[in-house]
Amino acid sequence: MTVPQALPDEFALIARLFAPLARGFPGAYGLLDDAATVAVPAGEELVITKDLMVEGVHYLPDDPAGLIARKLIRVNVSDLAAKGAKPLAYLLGVALPKTVTLAWLDAFAAGLTEDQARYGMHLIGGDTAATDGPAVLSLTALGTLPAGTMLRRDGAKPGDRLYISGTIGDAALGLRALRGELAGMSAAAREHLIDRYRLPRPRPELGLRLRGLAHASLDVSDGLVADLDHICAVSRVGAEIEAARLPLSDAAQAALEVEPALLKSILTGGDDYEILFTTPAGRDTGVAAAAAAASVPVTQIGRIVEGRGIRVVGLDGKPLPIADGGYRHF
Ligand code: ADP
Ligand code: MG
Secondary structure, eight states: OOOOOOOOOHHHHIIIIIGGGGTTOGGGGGGOSSOOOOOOOTTEEEEEEEEEEEBTTTBOTTSOHHHHHHHHHHHHHHHHHHTTOEEEEEEEEEEEETTOOHHHHHHHHHHHHHHHHHHTOEEEEEEEEEESSOOEEEEEEEEEEETTOOOOSTTOOTTOEEEEESOSSHHHHHHHHHTTOOTTSOHHHHHHHHHHHHSOOOOHHHHGGGTTTOSEEEEOSSOHHHHHHHHHHHHTOEEEEEGGGOOOOHHHHHHHHHOGGGHHHHHHOOOOOOEEEEEOTTOHHHHHHHHHHHTOOEEEEEEEESSSSEEEEOTTSSBOOOOOOSOOOO
């Protein structure tokens, strides 16, 4: 049996794990001060968002630490993307079990290193504590955009076209695959779905190109129908989705062919982290140009209508009843 290496004290840990992630951001002061400063260019404003992950709720205790770190960054970048903001910096709050090992922490920091570089962010501060309970990992992300241009949820109008980026349903099917469901699929297809569940692909390059183009926008974390309902509720409109238009990966398509009832998972499952947005009619060219410039496929899946409620037209052209819209924590 190997004895876990004793952990350095808190300040040595911060110096070892986190200070390297602040390098290159002068206002982080090497994580040696009480606080950080963030300069915002004239005419821009900060967009700020937080998502936290709890061991046993958002990830399993034996999930790889690097993957957990990357998902923590990505779910936050996804919020910035949906708001049209360019990622800039983040703060990190971690409550860790006393049993955590140095190897776990190093892998966690390596995951942060990889993805903060991918999205052009730096770590500028945080807090670290020990806990007797499960680990709690909290990240606050900062992004920038021209003042007043943040994409909101409440701007959808009747007649708007409804679009989604990437593919939908992969993460929900990936979770099912991890639970041993979806027998009869190829190993490659299962792997694709599981990877999409474990590692979101946020779309910041697309999001910032939707500024001035989209009426309403959010990222799909709770499920397509539930998140569309969030737009509809605050915009005071209804919506219609055509199932036949949903962009499905080859793997999701294969799963659906074996088990048509999975359409409901695709419509209501969460964790896709794609951008769901609306534009006025007649903006197809602008949307296509934004998608091409961002190298992210975008598909029109329906439209915004007057009234309330979400109507889904099934693959057979008939209305498809959707009872529960998505994931709820409480
Ligand atoms: P304070 O006592 O002022 O709250 P701390 O001793 O908790 O400060 O932290 C010292 C420095 O290390 C601060 O700059 C803080 O932002 C940074 N820091 C602490 N924990 C983290 C962390 N998990 N991630 C990034 N920076 C951290
Ligand atoms: Mg202090």
